[in-house]
Amino acid sequence: xxxxxxxxxxxxxxxxxxxxxxxxxxxxxxxxxxxxxxxxxxxxxxxxxxxxxxxxxxxxxxxxxxxxxxxxxxxxxxxxxxxxxxxxxxxxxxxxxxxxxxxxxxxxxxxxxxxxxxxxxxxxxxxxxxxxxxxxxxxxxxxxxxxxxxxxxxxxxxxxxxxxxxxxxxxxxxxxxxxxxxxxxxxxxxxxxxxxxxxxxxxxxxxxxxxxxxxxxxxxxxxxxxxxxxxxxxxxxxxxxxxxxxxxxxxxxxxxxxxxxxxxxxxxxxxxxxxxxxxxxxxxxxxxxxxxxxxxxxxxxxxxxxxxxxxxxxxxxxxxxxxxxxxxxxxxxxxxxxxx
Amino acid sequence: xxxxxxxxxxxxxxxxxxxxxxxxxxxxxxxxxxxxxxxxxxxxxxxxxxxxxxxxxxxxxxxxxxxxxxxxxxxxxxxxxxxxxxxxxxxxxxxxxxxxxxxxxxxxxxxxxxxxxxxxxxxxxxxxxxxxxxxxxxxxxxxxxxxxxxxxxxxxxxxxxxxxxxxxxxxxxxxxxxxxxxxxxxxxxxxxxxxxxxxxxxxxxxxxxxxxxxxxxxxxxxxxxxxxxxxxxxxxxxxxxx
Amino acid sequence: xxxxxxxxxxxxxxxxxxxxxxxxxxxxxxxxxxxxxxxxxxxxxxxxxxxxxxxxxxxxxxxxxxxxxxxxxxxxxxxxxxxxxxxxxxxxxxxxxxxxxxxxxxxxxxxxxxxxxxxxxxxxxxxxxxxxxxxxxxxxxxxxxxxxxxxxxxxxxxxxxxxxxxxxxxxxxxxxxxxxxxxxxxxxxxxxxxxxxxxxxxxxxxxxxxxxxxxxxxxxxxxxxxxxxxxxxxxxxxxxxxxxxxxxxxxxxxxxxxxxxxxxxxxxxxxxxxxxxxxxxxxxxxxxxxxxx
Numbered sequence: 054x055x056x057x058x059x060x061x062x063x064x065x066x067x068x069x070x071x072x073x074x075x076x077x078x079x080x081x082x083x084x085x086x087x088x089x090x091x092x093x094x095x096x097x098x099x100x101x102x103x104x105x106x107x108x109x110x111x112x113x114x115x116x117x118x119x120x121x122x123x124x125x126x127x128x129x130x131x132x133x134x135x136x137x138x139x140x141x142x143x144x145x146x147x148x149x150x151x152x153x154x155x156x157x158x159x160x161x162x163x164x165x166x167x168x169x170x171x172x173x174x175x176x177x178x179x180x181x182x183x184x185x186x187x188x189x190x191x192x193x194x195x196x197x198x199x200x201x202x203x204x205x206x207x208x209x210x211x212x213x214x215x216x217x218x219x220x221x222x223x224x225x226x227x228x229x230x231x232x233x234x235x236x237x238x239x240x241x242x243x244x245x246x247x248x249x250x251x252x253x254x255x256x257x258x259x260x261x262x263x264x265x266x267x268x269x270x271x272x273x274x275x276x277x278x279x280x281x282x283x284x285x286x287x288x289x290x291x292x293x294x295x296x297x298x299x300x301x302x303x304x305x306x307x308x309x310x311x312x313x314x315x316x317x318x319x320x321x322x323x324x325x326x327x328x329x330x331x332x333x334x335x336x337x338x339x340x341x342x343x344x345x346x347x348x349x350x351x352x353x354x355x356x357x358x359x360x361x362x363x364x365x366x367x368x369x370x371x372x373x374x375x376x377x378x379x380x381x382x383x384x385x386x387x388x389x390x391x392x393x
Numbered sequence: 394x395x396x397x398x399x400x401x402x403x404x405x406x407x408x409x410x411x412x413x414x415x416x417x418x419x420x421x422x423x424x425x426x427x428x429x430x431x432x433x434x435x436x437x438x439x440x441x442x443x444x445x446x447x448x449x450x451x452x453x454x455x456x457x458x459x460x461x462x463x464x465x466x467x468x469x470x471x472x473x474x475x476x477x478x479x480x481x482x483x484x485x486x487x488x489x490x491x492x493x494x495x496x497x498x499x500x501x502x503x504x505x506x507x508x509x510x511x512x513x514x515x516x517x518x519x520x521x522x523x524x525x526x527x528x529x530x531x532x533x534x535x536x537x538x539x540x541x542x543x544x545x546x547x548x549x550x551x552x553x554x555x556x557x558x559x560x561x562x563x564x565x566x567x568x569x570x571x572x573x574x575x576x577x578x579x580x581x582x583x584x585x586x587x588x589x590x591x592x593x594x595x596x597x598x599x600x601x602x603x604x605x606x607x608x609x610x611x612x613x614x615x616x617x618x619x620x621x622x623x624x625x626x627x628x629x630x631x632x633x634x635x
Numbered sequence: 636x637x638x639x640x641x642x643x644x645x646x647x648x649x650x651x652x653x654x655x656x657x658x659x660x661x662x663x664x665x666x667x668x669x670x671x672x673x674x675x676x677x678x679x680x681x682x683x684x685x686x687x688x689x690x691x692x693x694x695x696x697x698x699x700x701x702x703x704x705x706x707x708x709x710x711x712x713x714x715x716x717x718x719x720x721x722x723x724x725x726x727x728x729x730x731x732x733x734x735x736x737x738x739x740x741x742x743x744x745x746x747x748x749x750x751x752x753x754x755x756x757x758x759x760x761x762x763x764x765x766x767x768x769x770x771x772x773x774x775x776x777x778x779x780x781x782x783x784x785x786x787x788x789x790x791x792x793x794x795x796x797x798x799x800x801x802x803x804x805x806x807x808x809x810x811x812x813x814x815x816x817x818x819x820x821x822x823x824x825x826x827x828x829x830x831x832x833x834x835x836x837x838x839x840x841x842x843x844x845x846x847x848x849x850x851x852x853x854x855x856x857x858x859x860x861x862x863x864x865x866x867x868x869x870x871x872x873x874x875x876x877x878x879x880x881x882x883x884x885x886x887x888x889x890x891x892x893x894x895x896x897x898x899x900x901x902x903x904x905x906x907x908x909x910x911x912x913x914x915x916x917x918x919x920x921x922x923x924x925x926x927x928x
Binding site: 443445463464465468469473474476480481482483484485489492493494496497500545549 | 797800801803804807808810811812813814815816817818819922
Binding site for chain 3: 124128130132177184185187188189191192193195196199200202203313317320321324352353354355356357358360361362363364365368369
């Protein structure tokens with residue numbers, strides 16, 4: 054989003070404009086590198102509880118990255134992404150619990166399972182406008198909880214499943230919380246890089262075209278249902294991967310952790326973080342993690358009130374969310390720096 | 394005595410400005426034809442008069458200034474606009490469409506009797522509508538829908554009737570019939586009419602005066618005879634040399 | 636056989652409740668092309684109001700009347716304050732705003748009345764009407780009568796009043812409605828007010844059957860979505876018929892398909908929505924979908 058805004062603001066398509074864009078790009082990589090360095094350094098400075106919280110931020114960020122592909126880039130609405138998150142989480146839990154697979158193996162399998170389910174559900178839903186997708190995904194998320202409770206022998210029913218957390222290898226010298234943090238960080242970085250390259254590819258351009266104008270995209274030869282279904286499956290895959298890491302980190306799954314509230318909170322986090330931008334999911338992850346934990350002391354309902362109001366406010370004043378605002382701020386800072 | 398006086402009217406959509414200072418006046422009970430090529434701003438002029446686009450300038454109808462008012466307020470002032478595409482309420486019945494035209498008229502017992510009388514009068518102009526009263530308006534033919542749109546506009550008992558391309562998409566015979574009825578209406582009801590029309594020949598046939606619009610400005614004004622006699626107009630819009 | 640009829644009647648009772656919430660959804664969709672994801676939560680909030688009024692000692696029917704009046708005003712206010720600023724925005728934006736409203740109203744109810752369940756008084760007498768071996772509880776009967784009454788009033792409003800005609804005109808062609816002098820903005824607000832009122836009826840009817848709590852309407856909303864999808868989102872008649880079918884289907888599936896039982900019944904609307912989208916996307920009574928530009 055911020056890219057396009059910058060392009061239109063450049064007065065003429067001159068060499069200077071192109072250079073400026075290259076410079077902005079370089080700045081972005083410098084910021085990212087600094088962020089990554091800080092992310093690697095943080096767990097050695099924070100108490101275990103904080104490390105755990107940031108681990109969860111990364112987990113949510115991966116899920117939001119997937120949701121962002123669908124909502125922010127393809128313009129389709131999912132109100133049930135918690136269900137794919139749950140598929141990944143339960144998939145990993147069952148693989149660890151029943152088949153005692155080594156935990157690194159669970160990640161690709163959980164992601165693949167979520168992808169396939171996303172594909173299967175996306176096929177019928179994507180033939181129609183985004184509205185119906187929202188209905189189907191919401192119905193799916195509501196249906197999931199009783200379904201998980203029913204198949205007790207596999208899922209542990211209402212009691213859920215408790216699992217051992219991945220132990221840090223001795224050579225790393227890391228504590229458990231730090232090791233889990235780095236696992237989540239590795240998955241998050243991989244997810245960010247693949248989402249980034251995906252958006253730069255032909256597929257990304259097709260999705261943007263669909264978001265901006267479905268009818269026009271179709272006349273330009275974009276196969277609507279194909280790309281929309283694909284975007285849905287991919288976003289399910291990211292959510293599934295996030296769910297898998299969730300199981301590693303928490304060591305426990307139960308149906309009520311994946312109630313429809315989770316799906317709606319994910320969408321809320323993404324909207325507030327920023328639709329269609331790369332940093333939106335990360336900011337959204339921070340939001341999903343910290344807003345409830347900070348505001349819950351005031352009232353049990355406070356996070357909901359805050360999220361509800363913020364979503365509406367964001368859609369009114371800043372449809373690109375926090376990411377858009379920081380992007381705009383960065384832009385104006387660069388501009389004032391140049392002037393001096 | 395002029396019924397409608399437009400002064401220095403500007404209008405557009407977003408950043409795109411379409412009208413650049415149009416001024417004209419139409420006498421009470423007269424028909425005024427607006428001619429011009431595609432994209433000249435004819436439709437926008439009508440939309441500006443009925444409040445459907447943002448405007449700058451003044452539009453006086455009798456004593457009231459209409460500029461900047463909302464479409465529903467302007468309709469309540471007695472301006473009936475038959476829009477491009479006819480504005481039919483497709484799933485509603487023909488009768489419901491007609492009654493909607495009288496929506497803003499008072500709901501007293503006497504007024505309702507008047508509305509019923511008007512309905513009868515409109516059946517007089519357009520007998521075909523009477524046979525279709527209970528039918529969904531969307532099932533009418535193009536010509537019938539145009540008649541319905543004009544009938545709906547008359548149900549307002551308008552002081553000013555705006556007609557946008559009544560001939561669009563209709564067979565020549567139907568169009569000619571339609572213009573004959575518009576002339577009858579104008580003569581019998583003394584309604585002031587502004588008609589935008591591609592078919593300059595027909596429009597000039599019922600108009601007392603005409604204006605030629607090009608790229609948002611009036612480039613030529615005069616009586617219908619003067620415009621018809623103008624060589625350039627003849628070449629551009631009438632398709633023959635004088 | 637009697638057992639089957641028994642289930643059928645029970646299904647119709649449930650279906651009537653879904654129908655009224657579906658009707659609320661359809662009302663708003665017709666006017667604005669918006670599916671209001673917060674409709675169930677608004678109904679839940681109204682139900683809390685009714686509970687509050689009765690808890691304050693008001694007789695039930697007076698409390699209901701007051702609740703419906705407040706809901707009507709609240710619906711209009713929400714349209715003016717929350718929805719108006721995003722009128723004409725992309726569908727995604729509008730849907731997200733209604734989801735924001737969903738979260739906010741849900742949490743606000745939790746804040747005011749806590750998340751603990753409350754008993755909601757049943758306005759209908761216990762016991763049942765027995766005829767030919769068939770037992771129809773007064774509660775089910777009452778639901779059917781109330782919903783029938785609401786439908787009847789709406790029908791009169793839309794088909795036989797000037798305001799109703801104006802509302803239908805706005806729903807089919809807002810630009811043209813403006814040109815005949817209808818105040819479209821107020822009509823849209825009126826639509827939201829009506830929808831909130833009809834939704835409130837569904838909340839008040841369902842609360843005695845479930846328990847009153849902030850998440851009460853989540854499940855009902857899904858059934859109402861299924862009903863509206865089945866009937867066609869642009870057809871009020873469809874919403875009613877769809878609601879009754881969904882209610883019956885759910886009850887029969889729960890009673891006769893052993894695997895489904897009472898816990899997996901909430902899968903029925905999902906199956907119905909998917910089935911309708913695949914076989915007849917416009918629904919039973921809907922007009923074939925026309926893309927809104």
